[in-house]
Amino acid sequence: MDTQGLERIDDTAWRIPRDGAMHVPAILFADAALLAEMDEKVREQIRNVATLPGIVKAAWAMPDAHWGYGFPIGGVAAFDPAQGGVVSAGGVGFDISCGVRTLLTGLRREQVQAEAERLADALFGSIPAGVGSTGRIHLNDAAMDAMLEGGASWAVGRGYGWPEDLERIEENGRMEGARPDCVSAHAKKRQRDEIGTLGSGNHYLEVQHVAAIHDPRIAGAFGLREGDVVVSIHCGSRGLGHQIGTEFLREMALAAQEYGIHLPDRELACAPIDSPVGQRYLGAMRAGINCALANRQVITHLTREVFARIFPEAEPKLLYDVSHNTCKEETHDVDGQPRRLFVHRKGATRAFGPGHPSLPAVFRDTGQPVIIGGSMGTASYILAGTAESEARAFSSACHGAGRAMSRHQSRKRWQGRALVDELAGRGILIRSPSLRGVAEEAPGAYKDVSAVVQVADRAGLAKLVARLEPMITIKG
Amino acid sequence: MPWEHFQHMADIGIRGIGETPEEAFAEAALALTAVITDPAKVAPREAVPIEGKAPDREFLFLDWINALIYEMATRHMLFGRFEVTLDGNRLEARAWGEPVDRARHQPAVEIKGATLTELKVYRREDGQWVAQCVVDV
Numbered sequence: 001m002d003t004q005g006l007e008r009i010d011d012t013a014w015r016i017p018r019d020g021a022m023h024v025p026a027i028l029f030a031d032a033a034l035l036a037e038m039d040e041k042v043r044e045q046i047r048n049v050a051t052l053p054g055i056v057k058a059a060w061a062m063p064d065a066h067w068g069y070g071f072p073i074g075g076v077a078a079f080d081p082a083q084g085g086v087v088s089a090g091g092v093g094f095d096i097s098c099g100v101r102t103l104l105t106g107l108r109r110e111q112v113q114a115e116a117e118r119l120a121d122a123l124f125g126s127i128p129a130g131v132g133s134t135g136r137i138h139l140n141d142a143a144m145d146a147m148l149e150g151g152a153s154w155a156v157g158r159g160y161g162w163p164e165d166l167e168r169i170e171e172n173g174r175m176e177g178a179r180p181d182c183v184s185a186h187a188k189k190r191q192r193d194e195i196g197t198l199g200s201g202n203h204y205l206e207v208q209h210v211a212a213i214h215d216p217r218i219a220g221a222f223g224l225r226e227g228d229v230v231v232s233i234h235c236g237s238r239g240l241g242h243q244i245g246t247e248f249l250r251e252m253a254l255a256a257q258e259y260g261i262h263l264p265d266r267e268l269a270c271a272p273i274d275s276p277v278g279q280r281y282l283g284a285m286r287a288g289i290n291c292a293l294a295n296r297q298v299i300t301h302l303t304r305e306v307f308a309r310i311f312p313e314a315e316p317k318l319l320y321d322v323s324h325n326t327c328k329e330e331t332h333d334v335d336g337q338p339r340r341l342f343v344h345r346k347g348a349t350r351a352f353g354p355g356h357p358s359l360p361a362v363f364r365d366t367g368q369p370v371i372i373g374g375s376m377g378t379a380s381y382i383l384a385g386t387a388e389s390e391a392r393a394f395s396s397a398c399h400g401a402g403r404a405m406s407r408h409q410s411r412k413r414w415q416g417r418a419l420v421d422e423l424a425g426r427g428i429l430i431r432s433p434s435l436r437g438v439a440e441e442a443p444g445a446y447k448d449v450s451a452v453v454q455v456a457d458r459a460g461l462a463k464l465v466a467r468l469e470p471m472i473t474i475k476g
Numbered sequence: 477m478p479w480e481h482f483q484h485m486a487d488i489g490i491r492g493i494g495e496t497p498e499e500a501f502a503e504a505a506l507a508l509t510a511v512i513t514d515p516a517k518v519a520p521r522e523a524v525p526i527e528g529k530a531p532d533r534e535f536l537f538l539d540w541i542n543a544l545i546y547e548m549a550t551r552h553m554l555f556g557r558f559e560v561t562l563d564g565n566r567l568e569a570r571a572w573g574e575p576v577d578r579a580r581h582q583p584a585v586e587i588k589g590a591t592l593t594e595l596k597v598y599r600r601e602d603g604q605w606v607a608q609c610v611v612d613v
Contacts, residue, residue, distance in 0.1 A: 069612070073486060094588040094589045130583065131578070132576035243546065243589075246590070250542075267592045403485055406484065407511075408488070433578050433583075476586075
């Protein structure tokens with residue numbers, strides 16, 4: 001991105017001053033190198049977000065921001081219902097509550113290395129992944145509604161996981177205000193046998209080792225030691241979330257005009273928070289969040305079953321579960337006053353700092369774990385929410401690497417089989433039903449996640465705690 | 477080529493080109509399948525009827541692509557042949573395909589939904605019809 005028209009705030013933040021139809025300024029978090037790589041479209045899109053009614057303080061782009069549809073991926077914006085604020089299906093995205101959770105296996109790298117092939121095959125055999133895969137659970141209408149209301153808590157009630165998992169999930173594993181009646185029959189049908197499936201694209205389950213500790217105090221509190229093995233699961237609300245996103249995007253794009261909202265881009269599809277469509281979307285989207293939480297919970301259970309077979313002594317505990325495509329009602333400080341706002345994070349992770357009242361006791365002194373997934377074959381990171389993140393961007397941080405290259409370019413450049421062999425040579429086992437999918441997800445097709453988390457750390461959005469390196473990746 | 481993909485960083489654009497809007501819609505559906513697998517590998521063994529109605533032709537195209545995504549997801553099928561009839565802003569169509577065979581089709585990615593980004597249905601200067609949008613994968 002060209003720096004023309006940008007005001008440098010410091011070496012990790014840039015401001016697009018308010019002008020034209022913008023209600024607030026837009027702020028981009030990036031150092032000079034990331035900014036230079038950032039798509040021009042991010043500027044256009046984040047400016048557009050700043051024109052939406054009821055936006056508070058600023059429209060923010062995280063260090064991994066890239067061209068999305070409507071909102072950029074890596075966009076954060078909060079709206080006040082008392083100021084005519086909106087809720088936007090385009091501001092959440094199709095994969096509602098897509099997110100990452102990390103399990104602490106309690107095993108050491110050497111132990112897992114000795115059984116790596118067996119573990120990789122067993123995980124690949126047990127975790128449904130890829131196009132057309134179905135889960136073990138078939139939901140009838142009543143069970144579907146119970147899942148949509150209960151989230152991970154529903155899953156634990158059915159024996160998928162442990163009660164102590166719940167406090168280590170945002171919203172304690174269950175999003176309040178979910179309304180299964182606002183979720184269409186089509187969306188429910190798309191989900192009937194998809195609970196407990198990874199999906200495809202950039203979704204994965206990865207066995208990783210802790211390669212470096214950046215903050216020993218917080219790492220200790222999180223239970224992370226160098227050489228430990230963890231499992232990270234990246235997936236979302238599957239077909240149900242996609243269908244909710246699809247339907248409300250269309251409905252809101254058509255309805256915006258009725259509400260007198262001028263959309264510079266139809267994809268910003270939104271409606272007033274207090275409007276009937278806005279309320280129905282919130283009810284459906286929250287049900288979508290529960291679906292994602294239930295999904296990751298069931299996959300956690302399947303993962304534990306596999307570990308129990310190969311490492312009977314292991315009891316993989318949940319570190320935390322974060323979502324990075326959401327709109328949540330939260331209290332934030334605006335000019336010294338607490339206000340209830342609807343915070344959209346699209347490709348952005350919540351990053352509540354130490355002392356935040358919604359965090360469980362275990363994270364009160366450290367801030368919440370912020371889990372940043374890499375791409376296949378590259379590092380992932382654990383960060384922690386900071387106190388200053390509240391003032392920076394209403395407690396928000398980045399979410400991942402972001403693509404640097406399209407799928408098509410990727411496929412032309414890499415062969416799936418060769419990539420699998422090359423990664424195996426580096427001690428990373430890949431298991432996937434599709435070699436073409438592997439080629440499209442080549443590590444080189446993504447931006448350097450390390451640069452993104454460094455900037456997030458320096459900008460005070462979240463604090464760097466540990467680096468994870470992959471051992472086994474199950475790709476959808 | 478009557479269909480093609482166009483670049484979008486995180487996702488993929490699908491574009492159908494034809495003598496008529498109907499042909500452009502059908503070609504774009506092939507482009508959709510090609511995001512997942514080679515359409516030539518999909519046998520037209522079973523037909524699925526699809527109907528739609530929308531406020532304008534662009535939303536009708538959006539609905540058409542989303543209907544195909546829904547049918548692929550819920551039937552666990554892929555489609556390789558399409559027949560489309562348009563009457564104003566109404567659509568009647570049939571999509572022929574077969575169940576996903578993961579070994580043979582090597583499906584690369586699931587499609588989440590059609591987006592409004594680059595959504596256009598128009599007639600080019602050379603008289604050819606174009607129907608296109610970006611799909612989220």
